[in-house]
Amino acid sequence: MEFCPSMPYKNKIAARAALEMRSGQVINLGIGIPNLILDYLPAGLEVFIQSENGILGIGPRSAAGSEDRNLIDAGANYVTLNPGASFFDSALSFALIRGGRVNLSFLGTLEVSQNGDLANWIVPGKMAPGIGGGMELAQKAQRVIVTTSHSTREGAPKILTQCTLPLTARGCVKTIITELAVIDVTPQGLMLREIALESTLREVQERTDAPLLFPPGEIPRF
């Protein structure tokens, strides 16, 4: 699927995030924007999408009328299967995760910090629906990519020098993908890798609380 400027921001983030996948990978997609990535898998890419409720190899969401009552993903969506899919129990599902067999985990977030701290499970006194699989994915997946709107609904930055909310895991995030930018977490700090076609370096920095590093030369656009 192609990018287009009129794409809703969530779909734009999902479409860009899909380009981070590599054939052969075991990948988990969190609830929210990560779940939309399924709609943007590059043609010919062969990956195994894992779902915490005990599936490896899920495909696109089921078309209306062809749902299977026994086949949902961890977000309760009815899904299809790809060739080579398998089912297992919840303990085995998390052996995959905690044992380090998940190559790539896409997670949404409330906050992310310049050293890769992730805070996405609780707003004390306001929202605490549970932990789900996010903490184990954040801590144990080989690579964690955060897909998130660049700012909160109120316009506050989500990419911070330091998280203010209780952490999900410390120093786990490797890459941040928003509607404005692709940013890598490096030992030196946050390195801007790509910038959205309609954005500017100035806008990205102004809407980011943490300082950004800029690579030499032209920064690729998406």
Added chain:
Amino acid sequence: MIDKTTTIDNALSQVYDGQTIMVGGFGGPGTPFTLIELLHQQGVKNLTLIKNDANEPGMGISRLLEAGQVKTLIASHIGLNPAAVAMMNRRELEVLLYPQGILAEKIRAGGAGLLGFLTDIGVDTILRDSREVMHLDGREAILERALRADVTLIHAAIADRAGNLIFAKSARNFCPLMATAADRVIVEVEKVVDTGSLDPDQIHLPGAFVDSILALDELTPDYGILPQHAL
């Protein structure tokens, strides 16, 4: 021949007030809606429930929560049930939340006769404030105690009369783990077949873990496609 099948009237005859009950299922699949409804009608109270989630308002264990039959819920994520979240926030329901795989492993450990295990999950988070932190080989680890229950209620696709079970697709989830971790294991199934007719290689849970089997005559709408999750 061993025959563990039971009737609607007898299925929950040994379930009492104040017990700890594990309930299988992740969302709809694997949730024993019929056994839960029987529990609701029976009116037992003061229960501690262990389930991955809280189903959705008006469905599954939410019926027990909303009827005030549950004192404590041990779960991983209850975000799809605003009724349960509201009860938790009003402190009408005690909710203990664990990372999902840690919840599964606590049940697995209980079923395997272990007392607990050590994990580094959550060691850098506020979870450590309510946990016992130990040291192992120079690393910090959280001690997680094993979980067991008086009763486990699960749903399976097929059982033979000896209790060997086959689950369907994503309906397996917590069901076989919970079946190992309770003193009494009650299974509702969509189909009962004669012992010996299942291929031993295809059995997901051996019958030794199952005490009684309720054959379902019909599947209520709760078991069907939920329009809110379809395209």
